[in-house]
Amino acid sequence: MALLFASPDDDPIAWRAALTRRLPDLDVRIYPEIGDPAEIEAALVWLPPPGLLASLPNLRAIFSLGAGVDRLLEDPTLPAELPLCRMVDPSLTASMAEFVLLHVLRYHRDLDVYEAQQRRAEWRLVLPKPAAATVVGLMGLGELGAASAGLLARHGFTVRGWSRTRKAIEGVRCFAGPEELAAFLDGVGVLVCLLPLTPATRGILNAELFARLPRGARLVNLARGAHLVEQDLLDALDTGRLAHATLDVFVREPLPKEHPFWRHPKITVTPHAASYSLPESGAELVVENLRRLRDGRPLLHVVDRARGY
């Protein structure tokens, strides 16, 4: 079986090695050296060129290298009848939960305040609070959100979660649906977005939502750039409604040099660095799905395209 590998951000050699160690007869074609397109039955991709997947006449399944498949679904030529599987991988999940913990700890311990003070050579202690005094709100309780919420709760934070359908996570107070969004936001000191990008969540981080947060709350967006209404964030930082934001994702990536986020004193920019599938662990799911494809069994983590994740 031939598998197409196409990603501008992942290491094709490491992925090929991890895959063929498990499936020695797998023929991994690394884009753009794809050989005969008719031989390719599966594709493992992150941000593939639009139209590439539609050009493979015998493609039977598409595997995303990322947990979010919104960019794939934006390609109008994406073959509509093929199963599309999202990445679920312990290393990706651990990496995301760790990044969430890091940024929540940063805000809980006021490193944003100290950073601003350092620019003014100002020495002023903010008394540390116990972890339970910081209320963290997680939007999105899928694989990544649930793992992050659990890690935060185990550290001792007061954790709330919000998702489309109600979830149950130990130590996390769970809210569901648009009708419970206001109650979820009321009192949240650090808001973390890990939602899938869908028509219902696009632009959800906006002025109306920020107005529901306590004054001086902090925002961490690790999901997709399009969740955020950029001007609303700038306004909220200006008025002090939000004290600081950490953004790892942007509508245009790389974030253009001239974008105001780069130079904003109350915004931390990271280059889509929150989470990453390591070939060694991510290959497990891909190989399992390739075996299922070969045997005609149902694939794992197939995206519901109507739902968007």
Added chain:
Amino acid sequence: MALLFASPDDDPIAWRAALTRRLPDLDVRIYPEIGDPAEIEAALVWLPPPGLLASLPNLRAIFSLGAGVDRLLEDPTLPAELPLCRMVDPSLTASMAEFVLLHVLRYHRDLDVYEAQQRRAEWRLVLPKPAAATVVGLMGLGELGAASAGLLARHGFTVRGWSRTRKAIEGVRCFAGPEELAAFLDGVGVLVCLLPLTPATRGILNAELFARLPRGARLVNLARGAHLVEQDLLDALDTGRLAHATLDVFVREPLPKEHPFWRHPKITVTPHAASYSLPESGAELVVENLRRLRDGRPLLHVVDRARGY
């Protein structure tokens, strides 16, 4: 019994409330309103004015509000025969371990690199590594160091500890004494100092030590400013021997406005913010020691003055 409370940094009203809730007949005298010095039998202090304790004729015990007692021991008038107890408090320990975890995570996830890139509007991903790939070295394995090492190990970091006498901590490779210092340092990517300040540890963070670390290591000093040879740090950052440092403690606090650390692009300055005793939990030990003092029983956490901690 009358207790003197003297600290420029702690909230006297909250401490008095926490103490008298447990010992209603305790007479807490808040410096400088100390009343008759002859009535004071115990003192709870952080950076008291030199000579203050020596002026109390009937003082029987000194309790430190901080875990480190080096500043008290520097006062040549400190009554030599009185028991001096250091603070051991779950909130202080948790706060320190949390701050250590935060800074190790920051370096593990390359936030120092991203911060420098943000100043240049540069988008460049450093691939995340699993926690086990980051080797953390903890100098000092007392209450605070041991708790921090344990928390780091539970998160999945590869943790080493170094102390004067050998300790045993689950998941931590322990080194002891000057003869094992070089082996301890070899390969450490993030070095965290939590040592007590004693004649043997003063200036221990120096060029010779930095030269034993891998090129590009990061330093976190949360112990005392005098552990660090400041010019050696500046040189190590200039040559790239060290990539970045986080300093919470300084020889002079507050750090003077004109000090080069404030404006150094590879140094994060925090205002002695790592750890703090909350009155509600710290009062437990003080009250227990006051009861022991009254009953003539041995006090807890008495400092060995020859050793310095």
